[in-house]
Amino acid sequence: MSRLHVPFERHRLHNGLRVVLSPDRTVPIVAVNIWYGVGSRNEAAGKTGFAHLFEHMMFQGSAHVPKNRHFELIERVGGALNATTWFDRTNYFETVPSHHLELALWLESDRMGWMLPAMDQEKLDNQREVVKNEKRQRYDNQPYGDWDERLQVMMYPPDHPYHHTVIGSMEDIDAATLEDVERFFTTYYVPNNAVLTVAGDIESRPTLDLIERYFGAIASGAELPPLPGRTELPSKLGSMVRDHVVADVPLPRLIMAFRTPPFSSDDFAVAEVSRALLGMGRASRLYRSLVRERRVAKSVVTYIYPLLTGGSMLLAWATGYPDTDLAALEEAMSEEIEGLAGAHQDEVDRAIALAETDLVHTMERVATRADLLSMFELYFDDPGRINRELDRLRAVTVDQIRAYARERLGKDNRAVLTYQPKGAK
């Protein structure tokens, strides 16, 4: 019913680089987006945080591009750029006026092919300090700043690649060396471990020629090493795991997490819609009950992580009032979540209607379309999934949600993390 359809075509260069092109000439801008199949899950013991530190080094110049030049050139043409590191991947992207497409391809190809000659100790030391200040700003100096570290420890065993956070530890960041940079680049930053998507105001043929011209000469890398540690996980945690923290936080907070099937699983859609019923919108179960009716929570949020390795996570998060009793809050949240075993069709219909609006909103931006195309190509060899997202959610039935709640949202598959303000009862 939605008129939403994202056109695309797929190609592969001789060196293994996968290319997705998605022409849409309604706005004269173009998005260049690269996903590398490397993230914090590839980090060995003692090297936590390195994939992210490496992402910073990718902006420190390459053989033909001096330090800061990448930013200068893209900003000069009025472009926007950034990169992010996550568990399963690292992405780099710029959006530029379409007549500057070649500039973006030159910059991205230079650092994919010729990054190492530009590396030196001074740049590494500088970015190490930047990253340490990023960690302080976003985690260490923040109330509740250690929540994801604590949660991952509960959700994943010590030998699993999701046991540690993306930002990593200060000790490991301090220990990173130039040899690490070289090894990581040679192992993971190879065309056969990357997807390049170009979306927006382009013509396919000339764009593909340009890509061949800039990326074609980059040498292929060796086959990727297996992930460190053990990646298999039982489908459930097997028990209730807890962590209670008394800290300098303003309000009590409760975070519940459940192991879910991985992003690649057919059942993932059921978990996604279940998450929506719990916490998307003000008619959702947790908002209605905890925030509006019982007034035990100031706010509630639910998330689902799209993780690939072994198992993913569904999170429900409630922040209480100063006098909220955490045990009562947990009881109330537990009741609502388990109550999903009695889900109704009209809740599902509302969740799908909102999901459709949100999906179309997401697709308004060429940068987001490019990012999704890269993700679906890298993860599933299937960029066409971008056009089936809504159908995938629509196919979920209320019976599946009920069964999911009974099987996966019980007390034997739950981690509970609570924060109590210091000095409170």
Place this chain on the structure above:
Amino acid sequence: MSALDRTAAPSPGPIQHFDFPPVERRALSNGLDLRVARLGRLPVASVRLFLRAGEAALPTGRAGLSVLTADSLDGGTQRRSGTELAEALERIGARLDASAGWEGTSVDLYCLAERLPEAMRLLAEFTREPSFPLEEVERARDQHLAGLRQRLMDPGTLAGDVALERYFAPEVPYARPLDGTVASVSGLGREDLAAYAEANFRPQHGGLIVVGDVDGREVAALAEECLGGWTGRPATAEDFAASPASTTRRVLVVDRPGSVQSEVRVGHIGAARGTPDYFALSVMNLVLGGMFTSRLNLNLREKNGFTYGVRSGFGFRSRPGPFEVSAAVGNEQTAPAVREILAELSLMADQGPTEEEVSAARDYAAGIFGIQLETASQIGSRLTQLVVYGLPDGYYHRYRDDVRSVTPEIAAEAARRHVRPEQAQIVVVGDASQVAGPLEALGIGPVEVRPLQPNG
């Protein structure tokens, strides 16, 4: 094709022209200023109803009233409970939210274009017929007060809030956080909200901005149907001058023992949205601290590693808002970072930006303007600014020419007038035992240390 020369940046292809979409403007019978931009890329509609009911018009004792009123609208209408309203919206996949700012209250709607008629009727009911049930107002107020408590314990937010008190004299609304204070919000009740909405949620001097896959005439008819019977003008705004708290440079350290970083703010009063220096200041600020390759960021981050990022900015409002540099820096890097920030401000105020810097910043501003006009909501938000600040209809069609007319001389003159490091107020939220001594040693002004306010 010739052999590839990797050593030089490729030259651009032929430029693709970009134009701000045409805008149809009409006055509705009730005085509401309707602006519709047709954007047929995707089947969506983005609607923004702007009403002149803002925080800047409220006295200190009632600070937070317009924010709390906006937040309580979802509590229900004369016809529906809050949950029934939420269900009605979600059933048609519509997102509807109200929020208040300094200049007014904005009711934002986003939905599929085919759902616009139903969604607009709900928007009208939501705005015109709020019932403010007692328990919903209490809930919103408790949430609001808990939010104020969170502000006190988030070091970045706290630094920003404390800095405002150092920039603006106590009677200036901008001296307080937009959300108000515990004292002002605690005293607000259901009757205050109902009376405020009744007096101020009025169409005159307001605007209705609709962008998306819509027809101007149909939208006008729909707006008349939903909002036509609504009349009146908001109660008059309180006038004020943005006077400073101090023109002497001072340092305030808010002691947060155990902090592993300092949140730093350096600033003073800036300029109003209507200043003739608007474009000159925007370009100058890009050079100073408004983009990644700004002077401040290249110095503090890329050269020194003091911070994850530093930026500067002007809060352009109906009266002069703050001009401020902000960064989170390591403990031992706190005094050196403040020293470098003041040095960059002085250099800019004394000499202005270079020709090359101005040229790069102009190109950035002109280029990013187009990239940030991709979605219906982005265009709607730009059009709303025209209503809020009374800017001319052709403003965005001329925007890039206006940016390009800024010369280094003009930018330098604006910097001289509006950047005043000798009057800067410096606020640091951090561990005083580690940072106060080195800040004192800088000799930049008196250093005061204040304990972190206890909760509540």
